Structures are given as structure tokens and as C-alpha cells.
Amino acid sequence: NAGVTQTPKFQVLKTGQSMTLQCAQDMNHNSMYWYRQDPGMGLRLIYYSASEGTTDKGEVPNGYNVSRLNKREFSLRLESAAPSQTSVYFCASSLRDRDIQYFGAGTRLSVL
Amino acid sequence: SQQGEEDPQALSIQEGENATMNCSYKTSINNLQWYRQNSGRGLVHLILIRSNEREKHSGRLRVTLDTSKKSSSLLITASRAADTASYFCATGLVGDSNYQLIWGAGTKLIIKP
Numbered sequence A: 001n002a003g004v005t006q007t008p009k010f011q012v013l014k015t016g017q018s019m020t021l022q023c024a025q026d027m028n029h030n031s032m033y034w035y036r037q038d039p040g041m042g043l044r045l046i047y048y049s050a051s052e053g054t055t056d057k058g059e060v061p062n063g064y065n066v067s068r069l070n071k072r073e074f075s076l077r078l079e080s081a082a083p084s085q086t087s088v089y090f091c092a093s094s095l096r097d098r099d100i101q102y103f104g105a106g107t108r109l110s111v112l
Numbered sequence B: 001s002q003q004g005e006e007d008p009q010a011l012s013i014q015e016g017e018n019a020t021m022n023c024s025y026k027t028s029i030n031n032l033q034w035y036r037q038n039s040g041r042g043l044v045h046l047i048l049i050r051s052n053e054r055e056k057h058s059g060r061l062r063v064t065l066d067t068s069k070k071s072s073s074l075l076i077t078a079s080r081a082a083d084t085a086s087y088f089c090a091t092g093l094v095g096d097s098n099y100q101l102i103w104g105a106g107t108k109l110i111i112k113p
Helices: none
Strands: A004-007 A010-013 A019-025 A031-037 A043-049 A064-068 A074-078 A087-094 A107-111 B005-007 B010-014 B019-024 B029-037 B043-050 B055-058 B061-066 B071-076 B085-093 B101-103 B107-112
Touching: A004 A087, A010 A019, A019 A031, A019 A087, A019 A107, A031 A064, A031 A074, A043 A064, A043 A074, A043 B101, A074 A087, B005 B085, B010 B019, B019 B107, B029 B061, B029 B071, B043 B055, B043 B061, B043 B071, B071 B085
Parallel strands: A010 A107, B010 B107
Antiparallel strands: A004 A019, A019 A074, A031 A043, A031 A087, A064 A074, A087 A107, B005 B019, B019 B071, B029 B043, B029 B085, B055 B061, B061 B071, B085 B101, B085 B107
């Protein structure tokens, strides 16, 4: 039972580089989410997708883009990384909005 | 501003004691959820309580919800070293346009052996 799979687990970028974080779920969930978590803090929502074909901005969308490629996959792209984007990124999914969320193991990103 | 705010921010107790942490919120909710995060890991769901429920149990966990006070508490009984983690509450808001959960900043719980 894979659940929610995120890749990569770790990444170091230089300022201005771009990268895409991948997320896939195998639970046939409708809703998917991208969060960032800074040290000692809670989760802040970057983008979410309530259902396949839709995406919406969360609390901190600036500097990020997302793609809901299909029902299983939801990717997060940093077009031009900045040191302020150094964080741990979590992908999550739920059967419906406001339902129980299942989390991936996270991607630890450092931007130098 | 955050919808859910946990209290205390940090809690350190002896193994075997009970741990209580609280969550307050500001607007009407559809449900309230508690999650655990072990250091360096993703969050794991513990309990979901709906707005029309007052109490739920799961093993050593007891969650209460008081909608009149807009608050919830999580009680962990007979704590163990493995309960050391951060605990977060998240609220699902009322309304068709509210698709998200709103997260608190968490309570860091340390169980001393």
C-alpha cells in the first residue's frame, strides 16, 4: 500500500534554478494538496486541487505553479527558486474536500 | 490569521502521565481533525470529530469538541515515549467554497522516560 508518494526526498537548488516536485496517490482520491512547513511551524497551503481538472491557490501561492496531470498525480513547480522557498514540502490527498488527509513523506528543499 | 491555535505550544511530561492539548478556532466548522507528526516525517491522521459530535475515542486518545466555545481538546492517556511528536489540529470550514483544512501551529509533546 503505497498511499501518497513524493519525489524527490531531498533537493538542493541554486537561486534561480527551477524544479518540479512530483506527487502521486493510489487511493483514488479526488482532492490533492501541496503544503510547505517551515521549522517549528504548522502547514501552509500552497495550492490545492479539489477534483481532477481544477486547481486553486492556497495561502502562499506566489513563486509556485501546479498541474493536476490526472486523478493520481499533482505536481508542484518552482520556476525560479529563491532562498525563501527553503522548506519542507508535503503533498496530501483526501477522498473529498475537508475529509481526512493522507500525507507523503515530504521533500526537503534547500535553495542556496 | 490562523483558524486553529493549539495550546500549549510545548508540553513535557513523564511517561505514564496524561497529556492534554487544546485547539481553539474562530469560525463555524464542518469538522475538526487531529494529526500527529513525528520528527522529520509526514503527518498522520488521528481522529476526526464532526460539528454535531461532542466526544470521540480511539484507543488511548479522547477528543472533545465544544462548538459554543469554539474549542477542542485532545487527551492522550498513559503516555508512552513513542507519543513524543507534534500534534496539530485542523478545521474543515462550513460552506461550499471552503475546500481546505485550516491548520494550527501545533503542540510539541515530549514524553520523558
